[in-house]
Amino acid sequence: MRRDLNDGGGESLGFGLALTAVQVLVYFTFVLMCCFNARGIAFTVPVLDIPFAFAFGLLVILCGIVLTIIYVVRTNRMDG
Amino acid sequence: MKKWITAFAASASATHALAAGGAIGSPSAIAVLLFLAVISITLAITWWAARRTSSASDFYAAGGRISGFQNGLAITGDALSAGAFLGLTALVFSSGFDGLIYAIGYTTGLPIVVFLMAGKLRQLGKFTFTDVVCSRLSGSAIRVFSACASLIIVAFYLIAQMVGAGQLIQLLFGIDYNLAIVLVGVLMVLYVVFGGMMATTWVQIIKAVLMLCVGGAITFLVWKQFGFSMGALLRKAVEVHPGKDAILSPTAFAKDPLSGLSLGIALMLGTAGLPHVLMRFFTVPDAKAARTSVLWATIFMNCFYAMIFVIGFGALALLRTHPEYMDAKGLLIGGSNTAALHLSHILGGEIMFGLVSAVAFATILAVVAGLTLSGASAISHDIYGALFRHKTADARDEIRIVRVATIALGLFAIALGIAFKGQNVAYMISLAFSIACSSTFPVLILAIYWNRLTATGAVVGGSVGLLSSLVLTVLGPAIWVKVLGHASPVFPMDPPALITVPLAFLACVIASRYWAPTESTPGDLRHSSPHRGKAQLEANQAG
Numbered sequence: 001m002r003r004d005l006n007d008g009g010g011e012s013l014g015f016g017l018a019l020t021a022v023q024v025l026v027y028f029t030f031v032l033m034c035c036f037n038a039r040g041i042a043f044t045v046p047v048l049d050i051p052f053a054f055a056f057g058l059l060v061i062l063c064g065i066v067l068t069i070i071y072v073v074r075t076n077r078m079d080g
Numbered sequence: 081m082k083k084w085i086t087a088f089a090a091s092a093s094a095t096h097a098l099a100a101g102g103a104i105g106s107p108s109a110i111a112v113l114l115f116l117a118v119i120s121i122t123l124a125i126t127w128w129a130a131r132r133t134s135s136a137s138d139f140y141a142a143g144g145r146i147s148g149f150q151n152g153l154a155i156t157g158d159a160l161s162a163g164a165f166l167g168l169t170a171l172v173f174s175s176g177f178d179g180l181i182y183a184i185g186y187t188t189g190l191p192i193v194v195f196l197m198a199g200k201l202r203q204l205g206k207f208t209f210t211d212v213v214c215s216r217l218s219g220s221a222i223r224v225f226s227a228c229a230s231l232i233i234v235a236f237y238l239i240a241q242m243v244g245a246g247q248l249i250q251l252l253f254g255i256d257y258n259l260a261i262v263l264v265g266v267l268m269v270l271y272v273v274f275g276g277m278m279a280t281t282w283v284q285i286i287k288a289v290l291m292l293c294v295g296g297a298i299t300f301l302v303w304k305q306f307g308f309s310m311g312a313l314l315r316k317a318v319e320v321h322p323g324k325d326a327i328l329s330p331t332a333f334a335k336d337p338l339s340g341l342s343l344g345i346a347l348m349l350g351t352a353g354l355p356h357v358l359m360r361f362f363t364v365p366d367a368k369a370a371r372t373s374v375l376w377a378t379i380f381m382n383c384f385y386a387m388i389f390v391i392g393f394g395a396l397a398l399l400r401t402h403p404e405y406m407d408a409k410g411l412l413i414g415g416s417n418t419a420a421l422h423l424s425h426i427l428g429g430e431i432m433f434g435l436v437s438a439v440a441f442a443t444i445l446a447v448v449a450g451l452t453l454s455g456a457s458a459i460s461h462d463i464y465g466a467l468f469r470h471k472t473a474d475a476r477d478e479i480r481i482v483r484v485a486t487i488a489l490g491l492f493a494i495a496l497g498i499a500f501k502g503q504n505v506a507y508m509i510s511l512a513f514s515i516a517c518s519s520t521f522p523v524l525i526l527a528i529y530w531n532r533l534t535a536t537g538a539v540v541g542g543s544v545g546l547l548s549s550l551v552l553t554v555l556g557p558a559i560w561v562k563v564l565g566h567a568s569p570v571f572p573m574d575p576p577a578l579i580t581v582p583l584a585f586l587a588c589v590i591a592s593r594y595w596a597p598t599e600s601t602p603g604d605l606r607h608s609s610p611h612r613g614k615a616q617l618e619a620n621q622a623g
Contacts, residue, residue, distance in 0.1 A: 011199040011200070013529075019195045020192055020195045020196060023195070027344070031344035032341070034181060034333040035330070036337050038329050038331070039329070042328065042329040049311030050310050050311055053177060053329050054177070054389065057183075060184050060188065061382045062382075064191045065378055065382050067195075068190070068191045069375060071191075072194065072371045072374065073375075075199070076371055079368050
């Protein structure tokens with residue numbers, strides 16, 4: 001079972017870094033809000049009927065899924 | 081001896097008291113039946129896997145025959161420990177939104193792993209993350225360091241799981257704590273010694289599927305009670321919790337922002353440095369499958385952590401209106417970690433309770449098996465296989481060593497599980513995460529992306545990260561104040577990741593630039609040049 005040395009060929013460092021930056025930005029905005037502006041995220045989002053902190057938290061979780069799908073689908077397609 | 085007897089008597093009477101109080105501690109027939117089913121199914125898998133495990137590659141990486149989807153489930157199984165399910169539910173039950181921040185943090189690690197590491201790990205490594213680091217850096221110091229860092233992380237994680245397992249099984253089935261620890265230890269050794277990675281992987285897969293189903297069922301049932309309205313659930317929670325409105329927004333994080341930020345870093349980057357999770361990338365055929373497996377793992381894991389929003393607040397809102405699950409002091413019977421189990425009893429009676437208990441037990445078995453395999457691989461493949469026998473490395477010999485290492489680790493885990501009985505071991509998970517994000521993670525990232533990293537730089541930087549996170553955690557609130565009983569912590573931040581992660585990166589860079597590089601021995605198989613490293617690896621794998 002020989003592994004192809006080019007099997008990381010579809011991998012683009014720039015793309016990976018860009019998605020990492022988005023993930024870090026979204027997550028740490030959330031963490032910083034929790035740490036330094038807890039009152040500011042306590043208001044209720046009218047349509048969803050839940051506090052903004054909850055909606056933001058779910059957004060962080062969703063963001064991880066969406067970014068991972070984008071990265072894997074694109075990279076694996078370029079990988080052939 | 082007297083201490084032991086008192087402890088035994090205390091545990092026996094505690095179990096008896098619990099039996100009188102509710103479902104917990106009085107083993108229901110369904111729970112015992114499912115408990116035995118979990119044991120027999122996993123042992124049958126081990127027997128099946130043992131017949132397919134002959135080479136070193138079979139043992140460490142299931143021969144690279146696991147598909148991306150299967151491996152995704154197995155990663156989910158590795159990452160969702162009993163702590164994630166029972167621990168997080170308990171955390172939300174007692175402190176509301178603060179508990180959810182942990183759940184959210186845990187979801188951010190795996191995407192980073194796939195963006196920056198998964199493909200490269202597959203290109204450079206063979207069985208363990210130490211292989212990846214050593215494909216770029218030469219010398220035995222870095223190999224020993226990486227293997228030791230893996231072992232330390234695995235050991236802390238393992239102790240926490242063992243103690244949790246003992247308490248849980250004692251509560252659920254009325255088995256004595258020490259016996260429960262021995263049972264878990266024996267089972268995990270059996271899986272790993274005979275079935276290797278193949279058995280461990282399938283135990284993880286089954287457990288992950290069970291856990292996702294049970295989590296989904298509890299979420300559905302809780303939600304149904306509140307007319308599928310999260311708003312109604314939260315209003316009920318605020319009504320019954322003494323903290324009122326405060327449970328809907330971050331409180332501990334706002335009170336100590338630096339610790340909060342530090343925890344945020346540890347939750348994200350710690351996942352990216354856990355050796356037993358990284359090891360899973362070598363069980364699939366290629367980099368493409370490695371990425372596909374993270375894709376599935378992220379979807380499953382993130383969905384599960386999103387369910388914790390409903391499960392946690394469901395426990396918070398429902399349990400407090402059922403006094404039969406509380407003791408005289410108004411605390412949960414069996415400790416706060418049982419919140420998810422009590423909740424399942426409210427929702428689905430004995431059947432649901434038995435099912436959730438059996439899944440919690442399967443979870444513990446799967447996680448300890450994964451940890452043991454990872455620790456044993458560090459001993460046999462990284463330390464013994466590469467250092468003492470690297471010229472004449474014989475696969476059969478290596479498997480013999482890994483089996484001995486597994487049994488030794490099993491005994492070690494049983495001994496520590498008994499020694500730490502009754503201790504609050506939550507800080508050990510935090511220690512494992514702190515050490516992972518400030519030692520293995522910086523070394524791995526720099527080894528992959530910074531071609532001027534030297535072996536000396538990696539050892540110095542990794543050791544600085546490891547030791548500083550260990551020392552600062554001991555001096556911090558979790559151990560210095562809560563365990564050792566001092567009035568105030570020497571170091572205020574808990575966990576120390578905010579300081580130790582940058583420190584480790586800085587030490588790697590400084591030592592690489594200003595410390596004379598170590599010479600590689602002539603004829604050494606491992607080389608500092610990435611190209612020669614790869615060529616060597618290819619030769620290894622072709623053979």
